[in-house]
Amino acid sequence: MQKFKFTRGLVVKLLILFIALPLVIQMHWLPFYQLAKVLTPGSSSDWLQFWGSYLGVMPSGLIAVFVASYQIESAQNQIDEARKEDLIIMRNTKIVDYLYEIKNALSKSEVILNTDKPLSLDVDMYNYLQTPEHIIFEDLNWKELKNQNNRLYFLSKIIFDEVKDERFYTEMNNYTTAIKSINSFIVLHERLNCGNGNDGEHHDTDINFRLPDMVSIINRLFVIVNRKINELSA
Structure with a gap:
């Protein structure tokens, strides 16, 4: 009316x-x-x-x-x-909550990746990622990394715009590429050394990723997320 x-x-x-x-x-x-x-x-x-x-x-x-x-x-x-301002405040508060969830996912991933264990050998890298004795959180380190990466991807789609937040998505794509490299490494390592057709000998698997590089990406993502929190909290 x-x-x-x-x-x-x-x-x-x-x-x-x-x-x-x-x-x-x-x-x-x-x-x-x-x-x-x-x-x-x-x-x-x-x-x-x-x-x-x-x-x-x-x-x-x-x-x-x-x-x-x-x-x-x-x-x-x-x-x-006043109603518009309240809605904006509520929206920003919810987005900030999501941003802190992103920081939590980044923090967990950083703890796993930022290790001082000697992992230059493929078998050591595989054991660190896929064996229970190296578990840091509730799941195997590799499973935890995948879970946190999926959560990062989901939350990022809610908060960040692929055009306006190009830098964030560039870093996220680099990080996701590294996660895929880890997955390829684990699949190949298990096929060569853990499958039914294994001949009992160890077959080297190339490690085409570096955990310190992934930590650096996470640190850059931290900077972007913290800046976003400051903007919405101002």
Whole structure:
């Protein structure tokens, strides 16, 4: 339903109408005069009395209506603006919560990747990622890395824009590429050394990723996420 609004133009038009109609009747303009004679018979003194009361009450009534309408509209605008600000604050608060979840996922991944264990040999790297004795959190290190990467990907799609936040997505793509390299390494290592067709000998598997490089990517992502939190919290 469209909202009716009193404007200055409408008030002026009503004011002209309220003055013009009795004036037309008093000047004996047909058919208004004939109708007025039937409905309101009287003398010229009656007209003077009418004009005195009419012009005294009518402007004040119109002014009161205009002022009331203006005050109502102004109050409604203030309510709408306050509601918009509340919605923006709620939205930003939720986004900040998601950003802290991203930081948590980055932190867990960094703890796993930032290890001082000697992992130059493929067997050592595989054992660190895929054996229970090296578990840092609840799951195998590799499974935890995959879970956190999936969470990073999901949350990033909610918060970051691929066009506006190009730097973030560049770093995320680099990190995801490294995660895929780890997955390829594990699959190949298990195929060569852990499958049913294994001949009992160890077969070297190339490690085409570096954990320190992945840590560096995570640190750059931390900077971007922290800047985003500061912007939304300002």
